[in-house]
Amino acid sequence: MILVPNRSEEYQLKILNVLEEEDLGLSISQIAEKIGLNRNSTAKYLEIMAEKDLIYKREQGPTQKLFYPIRRSKSFEARADAMVRFYQTLHAALFYDLLGDTKKAREIGYEMAKKGVTELYTKQFANYEFKFETVVHLISIAVGITYPTPLVKTRVHRNPKDKNSFILEIKNCICDGMKEYKSICEIQAGLFKGVIEDMLAPQKVNVEEIECRVDGAESCKYLIRKLEEPTDS
Numbered sequence: 001m002i003l004v005p006n007r008s009e010e011y012q013l014k015i016l017n018v019l020e021e022e023d024l025g026l027s028i029s030q031i032a033e034k035i036g037l038n039r040n041s042t043a044k045y046l047e048i049m050a051e052k053d054l055i056y057k058r059e060q061g062p063t064q065k066l067f068y069p070i071r072r073s074k075s076f077e078a079r080a081d082a083m084v085r086f087y088q089t090l091h092a093a094l095f096y097d098l099l100g101d102t103k104k105a106r107e108i109g110y111e112m113a114k115k116g117v118t119e120l121y122t123k124q125f126a127n128y129e130f131k132f133e134t135v136v137h138l139i140s141i142a143v144g145i146t147y148p149t150p151l152v153k154t155r156v157h158r159n160p161k162d163k164n165s166f167i168l169e170i171k172n173c174i175c176d177g178m179k180e181y182k183s184i185c186e187i188q189a190g191l192f193k194g195v196i197e198d199m200l201a202p203q204k205v206n207v208e209e210i211e212c213r214v215d216g217a218e219s220c221k222y223l224i225r226k227l228e229e230p231t232d233s
């Protein structure tokens with residue numbers, strides 16, 4: 001007997017294929033367009049697939065849901081490798097007693113961005129010219145996907161006081177409110193700076209953590225500011 005996939009299975013396979021091509025997730029409409037099916041049917045298949053643990057979805061703001069493949073893909077493995085490197089560095093940082101040495105922690109994050117994480121997120125957009133706003137949003141999404149704690153929620157706010165800056169908010173950051181983990185947030189600050197500057201070169205940015213769970217704030221907030229003139233430092 002030959003097993004012929006039915007219509008539903010055929011579409012599910014198509015959905016898996018398009019999801020595996022896209023590292024940063026896709027919305028229902030984007031998937032519908034790629035597989036040539038209407039939005040309602042696509043949503044129905046996505047629900048079935050999420051129930052079967054073939055894919056997972058993540059709320060991105062109040063109205064948008066993004067979908068990702070669970071099955072291993074090349075991009076997933078590359079991302080996993082980068083995350084392993086990330087956490088090895090993190091452990092090294094903690095081991096070498098960087099606690100309190102925020103400057104060094106930040107340098108480490110910046111170096112990490114140069115070595116791998118940037119490559120991972122820019123490779124597929126090599127010929128694309130990014131806007132500052134887009135890069136900050138990409139980072140927000142990337143942090144949300146790659147974080148080891150499922151409760152993490154990231155959000156980007158426009159800074160009402162300054163058109164050249166955004167606030168990236170991380171809820172349930174892995175610093176977990178513990179004083180000795182403050183350097184994690186500093187590594188992240190360096191990492192964000194490295195990724196942004198790489199994607200927007202030669203534009204330089206300032207990244208400061210302005211609120212932190214470690215200091216009793218509800219979430220960690222980073223002020224990401226575009227410097228007016230590209231500089232060499």
Ligand SMILES: [Zn+2]
Pocket residue numbers: 173175185209211212213214219220221
């Ligand atoms: Zn923090």
